[in-house]
Structures are given as structure tokens and as C-alpha cells.
Amino acid sequence: MYEFTYQKASSIDEAKxxxxxxxxxxxxxxxxxxxxxxKQRLARPxxxxxxxAVPGMSGVEVTNDQVTxxxxxxxxxxxxxxDLKRALPALAKLAGGIGDPMVRNRGTIGGSTANSxxxxxxxxxxxxxxxxxxxxxxxxxxxDFFLDLFETALEDGEIITKVTYPVPxxxxxxxxxxxxxxxCIVGVMVSQKGNEVRVGVTxxxxxxxxxxxxxxxxxxxxxxxxxxxxxxxxxxxxxxxHASAEYRAHLVTIMAKRAVAEAIA
Amino acid sequence: MTVKFSxxxxxxxxxxxxxxxxxxxQYLREDMRLTGTHVGxxxxxxxxxxxxxxxxxxxxxxxxxxxxxxxxITTIEGLAQDGELHPMQNAFxxxxxxxCGFCTPGMVMSAIGIVDRHExxxxxxxxxxxxxxxxFCRCTGYHNxxxxxxxxxxxxxxxx
Numbered sequence: 001m002y003e004f005t006y007q008k009a010s011s012i013d014e015a016k017x018x019x020x021x022x023x024x025x026x027x028x029x030x031x032x033x034x035x036x037x038x039k040q041r042l043a044r045p046x047x048x049x050x051x052x053a054v055p056g057m058s059g060v061e062v063t064n065d066q067v068t069x070x071x072x073x074x075x076x077x078x079x080x081x082x083d084l085k086r087a088l089p090a091l092a093k094l095a096g097g098i099g100d101p102m103v104r105n106r107g108t109i110g111g112s113t114a115n116s117x118x119x120x121x122x123x124x125x126x127x128x129x130x131x132x133x134x135x136x137x138x139x140x141x142x143x144d145f146f147l148d149l150f151e152t153a154l155e156d157g158e159i160i161t162k163v164t165y166p167v168p169x170x171x172x173x174x175x176x177x178x179x180x181x182x183x184c185i186v187g188v189m190v191s192q193k194g195n196e197v198r199v200g201v202t203x204x205x206x207x208x209x210x211x212x213x214x215x216x217x218x219x220x221x222x223x224x225x226x227x228x229x230x231x232x233x234x235x236x237x238x239x240x241x242h243a244s245a246e247y248r249a250h251l252v253t254i255m256a257k258r259a260v261a262e263a264i265a
Numbered sequence: 266m267t268v269k270f271s272x273x274x275x276x277x278x279x280x281x282x283x284x285x286x287x288x289x290x291q292y293l294r295e296d297m298r299l300t301g302t303h304v305g306x307x308x309x310x311x312x313x314x315x316x317x318x319x320x321x322x323x324x325x326x327x328x329x330x331x332x333x334x335x336x337x338i339t340t341i342e343g344l345a346q347d348g349e350l351h352p353m354q355n356a357f358x359x360x361x362x363x364x365c366g367f368c369t370p371g372m373v374m375s376a377i378g379i380v381d382r383h384e385x386x387x388x389x390x391x392x393x394x395x396x397x398x399x400x401f402c403r404c405t406g407y408h409n410x411x412x413x414x415x416x417x418x419x420x421x422x423x424x425x
Contacts, residue, residue, distance in 0.1 A: 001286045003284070003285070004266075004285060004286060005266050006266070006286075006329060008331070008334075031329070031332070032309070035309075035328070036308055038286075039308070040308075048285075050332060052332065099399070100398045100399025100400075101322060101375070101378060101379070101396055101398075102309075102312065102322050102323050102378075102399045103309065103399065105321045105322065105323055106324075180310065182398065
């Protein structure tokens with residue numbers, strides 16, 4: 001790791017003032033992506049601003065129609081919260097499939113969302129469930145949040161405070177994980193709430209995206225068969241030693257089918 | 266830049282000062298000479314560096330010393346009490362759950378986490394295999410590791 005200055009913020013305001021006073025600052029939540037990145041010298045922040053000591057940033061709240069997850073809630077808590085498991089089991093399953101138990105004890109929803117890793121799980125849920133991202137200054141619709149590879153709608157110094165999810169009538173999440181890293185090669189979150197159907201895809205493209213053709217087909221007929229023959233174009237999809245763009249495109253259909261089957265089950 | 270911190274390691278209070286970028290595993294191994302915690306991959310994949318922070322298994326190669334200020338750390342050296350092996354260590358020994366031993370400290374710390382998460386439940390092989398996903402063993406093939414964890418969970422649940 002290159003040298004940096006570590007700063008522990010005790011409030012959002014203090015974190016922001018640390019941020020504006022540094023040359024190249026980086027916020028840290030759980031550090032499960034940032035620290036490996038620093039260790040590989042892929043980033044060189046002047047200041048690492050730890051948000052862990054900011055009070056009131058971790059916890060899950062479930063009402064009849066909404067699930068609220070505070071930004072620093074670790075994946076392990078999302079995966080095991082009994083109310084959340086009842087209201088939105090697909091999201092609990094998603095959180096319980098991130099990394100491994102040790103990573104889930106540290107990694108947080110806010111950190112993962114802000115990072116917009118193309119292979120992260122949470123982005124599929126943000127667009128696939130129609131979540132809202134709350135920050136220190138505004139609310140951002142999930143559909144408008146992910147812009148590109150590691151690029152989001154967050155402004156310089158903006159901090160995610162919580163993520164809210166409408167509780168769907170039903171939802172399912174399926175991923176095809178890289179067997180070594182457990183990151184998504186492709187992950188699909190499908191949900192239905194009244195007449196609205198969402199299909200959120202992660203792992204396949206530069207950032208999470210929806211598949212309108214599948215959503216229209218599912219709105220007519222919410223069954224695995226409805227999406228079985230809908231292919232998406234491999235143009236512009238991710239390609240690496242683990243999977244070609246064509247294979248990822250193929251997996252989107254397969255994972256969508258399975259996610260629908262899970263939502264119905 | 267350096268940062269000051271205080272933590273408890275295996276029940277003993279530790280006050281220290283180290284570089285901002287020092288990882289917990291570096292401090293444990295190089296400053297405290299607690300070399301039971303191993304560094305396998307250094308990229309948060311293999312789990313050899315697993316320690317408990319406030320009772321929960323965490324990869325100590327992916328957390329800064331500065332982040333654990335005020336925390337309670339348990340390493341493999343802190344498990345045995347008064348010369349008696351922890352039931353998990355004992356089960357690894359009884360079941361021959363290791364070959365070269367490099368992954369073993371991380372396996373044991375992780376395994377205790379599995380039993381803790383399912384306190385009072387009957388653990389099954391599938392759960393153990395799934396929750397061991399963050400620990401790599403490159404020689405035994407996991408069979409005896411899983412057996413050891415199932416055996417230890419019986420003992421730990423009885424004594425709890």
C-alpha cells in the first residue's frame with residue numbers, strides 16, 4: 001500500500017469536512033473493496049476517511065411496505081434479520097451470498113452501492129427492486145444511480161446514508177458466481193409489485209441495468225417460460241478470462257428464468 | 266503518519282502506535298509476534314488470516330490496525346485455556362483435519378464462527394461446507410475439516 005492519512009470521522013459533518021480539506025480523499029465503510037484495491041496499489045488516496053465511528057448508520061427497519069437499510073449495515077446483518085427475511089427474502093438471500101462469512105461481517109450496503117463494481121450483488125437489487133438511495137443531501141432513484149463502470153450519480157464528497165426498498169409482491173434473486181471470488185459473473189433480481197415488473201442485472205455490463213423486454217413479457221405472464229426465449233445482445237457486455245460477452249448474455253436469460261421460478265416458489 | 270490505538274488481544278490490553286496503513290495481520294505477526302495467524306493469499310480470498318474481532322470472524326489482512334481501535338481481538342493463540350485446547354482445536358486434532366497446517370489457524374477461527382452463528386442448532390454438512398467458503402485448504406480436501414467441525418459443534422453446544 002502507498003502511504004495515506006487515516007481519519008476516523010465521528011459524524012457525517014466531520015467526514016465531509018475531512019473530505020473537503022484533503023487533496024485526494026476516499027471514504028471507507030467496511031473496506032472490503034477499498035483495502036484490497038489499496039493493497040494492489042490500484043488507488044492512491046491521500047486520505048482514507050473511515051465512516052465506521054459515525055453513530056446511527058447501521059441497522060435494518062421493516063414496515064409493511066418498505067425496507068430501510070442504513071448505509072453501514074454489514075451484509076451478515078441484512079442476511080440474518082428476521083423481519084427482512086420475511087418481507088423481502090430475495091434481498092436477504094442476495095446479502096447472504098456476497099463474498100464469504102468474514103467478508104459479510106465487514107462489507108456494507110452503502111460501500112458496495114457507492115462503489116458500483118460491475119460484479120457486485122447489491123446493484124442488481126437497487127435496480128431490480130426499485131430502491132431509493134438516500135444521501136447526506138438528497139434522494140436518488142435507483143434507476144438513475146449507476147452510470148458506468150465504478151461510476152455513480154454521487155457528487156464529490158456525497159455520502160450514502162441509507163437505502164430504502166419498496167416491499168414487492170414477490171421477488172427472486174439468482175446469481176452465477178465466480179467459484180473463486182463469489183463475485184457475480186451474472187446476477188439477476190426479478191420483482192413484481194402490482195403491475196410493475198423489474199428485471200435488474202449485475203455482472204453482465206459495465207454497471208447494473210434493467211431488461212425492458214423481459215419486464216414487458218413478465219408483466220403479461222409472470223412465469224419462467226415468458227423469459228426463456230428472450231435473448232439479450234452481447235454487444236458491450238463484459239468479457240474476461242472467466243466468461244465471454246456471449247456467455248454472459250446467455251446467462252442473463254438463464255438467471256432471469258431461475259429468478260422468476262424462485263419468486264413464484 | 267502514525268496512528269495510536271488501544272485494543273485487547275487474547276484478553277490482554279495492548280496500546281500501540283503504528284503507520285496509518287498497517288494491516289492488523291502485520292501488527293499481530295510482526296509487532297506482537299503472534300505468528301499463528303497466517304498470511305496465505307493477502308487478497309482476502311484464502312481465510313488463513315482469520316481472527317475474531319469482537320467475537321466475529323474477520324480477515325485480518327483486510328482491516329487496518331487503526332480500524333480496530335477499542336476492539337477485542339482473539340487469535341488462534343488465545344483459544345486454549347489453561348493448557349486445555351479449545352474444543353474446535355481438539356476436534357481438528359482428533360479427526361486429523363490438517364495436513365501441512367498452513368490453513369489450520371484460519372480454519373479453526375472460521376469454524377468457531379460457524380458454530381457460533383448456529384448456536385443451539387444441529388449443524389449439518391451442507392451448512393458447514395457452504396460457510397467454509399472463505400477458507401481454502403490446498404491439501405486435505407476438506408473432508409476431515411468438515412468432520413471435525415461437526416464433532417466440535419456437538420461438544421460446544423453441550424457445554425454452552
